[in-house]
Amino acid sequence: MTTKVSLDKSKIKFLLLEGVHQNALDILKAAGYTNIEYHKKALEPEELKEAIKDAHFVGLRSRTHLTADVIAEAKKLIAVGCFCIGTNQVDLNAAKARGIPVFNAPFSNTRSVAELVLGEILLLMRNIPAANAQVHRGEWNKSAVGSREVRGKRLGIVGYGHIGSQLSIIAESLGMNVFFYDVETKLPLGNAQQLSSLEELLSTSDIVSLHVPELPSTKNLMNAKRIAQLKPGCIFINAARGTVVDIDALAEALAQKKIRGAAIDVFPVEPASADEMFESPLRQFDNVILTPHIGGSTTEAQENIGTEVANKFVKYSDNGSTLSSVNFPEVSLPEHIGTKRLLHIHHNKPGILNKINQIFVESNINIAAQYLQTDPQIGYVVIDVETENTDGLLTKLKAIEGTIRARVLF
Ligand SMILES: NC(=O)C1=CN([C@@H]2O[C@H](COP(=O)(O)OP(=O)(O)OC[C@H]3O[C@@H](n4cnc5c(N)ncnc54)[C@H](O)[C@@H]3O)[C@@H](O)[C@H]2O)C=CC1
Numbered sequence: 001m002t003t004k005v006s007l008d009k010s011k012i013k014f015l016l017l018e019g020v021h022q023n024a025l026d027i028l029k030a031a032g033y034t035n036i037e038y039h040k041k042a043l044e045p046e047e048l049k050e051a052i053k054d055a056h057f058v059g060l061r062s063r064t065h066l067t068a069d070v071i072a073e074a075k076k077l078i079a080v081g082c083f084c085i086g087t088n089q090v091d092l093n094a095a096k097a098r099g100i101p102v103f104n105a106p107f108s109n110t111r112s113v114a115e116l117v118l119g120e121i122l123l124l125m126r127n128i129p130a131a132n133a134q135v136h137r138g139e140w141n142k143s144a145v146g147s148r149e150v151r152g153k154r155l156g157i158v159g160y161g162h163i164g165s166q167l168s169i170i171a172e173s174l175g176m177n178v179f180f181y182d183v184e185t186k187l188p189l190g191n192a193q194q195l196s197s198l199e200e201l202l203s204t205s206d207i208v209s210l211h212v213p214e215l216p217s218t219k220n221l222m223n224a225k226r227i228a229q230l231k232p233g234c235i236f237i238n239a240a241r242g243t244v245v246d247i248d249a250l251a252e253a254l255a256q257k258k259i260r261g262a263a264i265d266v267f268p269v270e271p272a273s274a275d276e277m278f279e280s281p282l283r284q285f286d287n288v289i290l291t292p293h294i295g296g297s298t299t300e301a302q303e304n305i306g307t308e309v310a311n312k313f314v315k316y317s318d319n320g321s322t323l324s325s326v327n328f329p330e331v332s333l334p335e336h337i338g339t340k341r342l343l344h345i346h347h348n349k350p351g352i353l354n355k356i357n358q359i360f361v362e363s364n365i366n367i368a369a370q371y372l373q374t375d376p377q378i379g380y381v382v383i384d385v386e387t388e389n390t391d392g393l394l395t396k397l398k399a400i401e402g403t404i405r406a407r408v409l410f
């Protein structure tokens with residue numbers, strides 16, 4: 001007799017938050033996943049804890065904080081999808097400890113951020129934000145003092161990853177000279193040059209733009225000391241993460257007119273919803289472009305992200321592949337036609353693989369294929385077996401000491 005132990009697709013619940021693109025819903029439905037709870041906005045923490053209780057998959061953007069205590073409520077959670085680049089809003093270790101891979105879209109909104117930054121550079125070099133504010137107030141100050149072209153100016157990029165390097169290419173196409181600082185050695189694109197010290201980049205660039213992730217090592221990277229190192233009259237841009245910049249020190253540099261202007265898209269504390277007032281000492285400056293964390297928010301980016309992350313959900317749910325997960329051993333798997341596929345996630349301790357294989361020896365079941373990947377904390381084993389009856393196998397796999405979770409796929 002064949003026993004069906006894998007969860008029926010219609011029972012697998014997807015909780016999608018923050019208005020992720022319709023493409024995501026279309027892809028999930030086309031793959032047979034119809035149990036989708038969709039929210040246009042982020043949920044309040046208590047609502048989130050309630051909604052996530054019976055969710056198998058959760059999709060979110062930068063506003064939803066999946067802290068360890070929220071993850072602890074999510075007893076059925078199989079995977080998390082960040083429909084964005086940053087994954088700092090998710091406690092990646094807490095997710096991993098529960099056997100939950102986290103996926104993101106590492107470059108679907110790269111171009112959108114780079115284009116916004118380029119636009120800001122052009123506007124700030126011409127003093128347009130201040131001119132615009134003045135004319136809106138009825139002031140007619142027809143002056144070109146300090147108005148500059150970007151051609152030949154020195155752009156300093158901090159963090160030469162996907163976004164930094166994309167910005168480098170389009171800035172060079174306008175004739176800018178690009179320099180960058182990165183903690184890793186990076187291939188410079190075009191004529192860009194890597195500098196070995198952040199101080200040199202800060203003190204020599206006409207424009208400084210930050211493109212580093214939120215990490216313990218980037219917290220307050222631009223503190224008062226570093227802000228003081230900026231070249232007098234330079235433009236400062238942050239579309240990375242709010243925690244990277246000391247906003248009070250930046251406000252002071254602007255108040256003292258040490259820098260020409262700034263463009264800031266991300267803030268240490270961002271309003272949780274449109275109902276909350278945005279407070280910042282930067283609001284007082286006409287020469288500062290302030291945007292509500294919309295660097296990656298274009299139609300193109302959101303479409304691409306919706307497609308990319310939904311496909312990763314389907315791939316993991318249907319096939320077990322964890323390729324490009326940000327917190328999990330990565331396994332890229334072929335299709336499993338004519339076999340049953342079992343997944344086993346366990347603490348990385350000696351002897352577990354042996355115990356797993358022993359179960360198949362004792363049950364006299366042939367392993368058609370086996371895939372294993374580990375990191376220092378966990379191991380992820382995928383086993384394709386030539387049997388239809390996986391019920392007993394799953395029970396035995398779950399009983400192995402050190403098991404975090406075991407599943408059988410369709
Ligand atoms: N404003 C918005 O809407 C958006 C913001 N972002 C933010 O932009 C960040 C960067 O994105 P990507 O370029 O895709 O990331 P990436 O991971 O491709 O590149 C980051 C680069 O920063 C470097 N880095 C790390 N620590 C550093 C340090 N202390 N000093 C100098 N370099 C350092 C890394 O080596 C890497 O080359 C994301 O982590 C995210 O927080 C991303 C998309 C949209």
Ligand SMILES: O=C(O)C(=O)COP(=O)(O)O
Pocket residue numbers: 061062063083084085086087109293294295296297
């Ligand atoms: O992709 C990222 O890291 C972003 O910051 C974009 O966030 P969002 O999806 O606009 O909430």
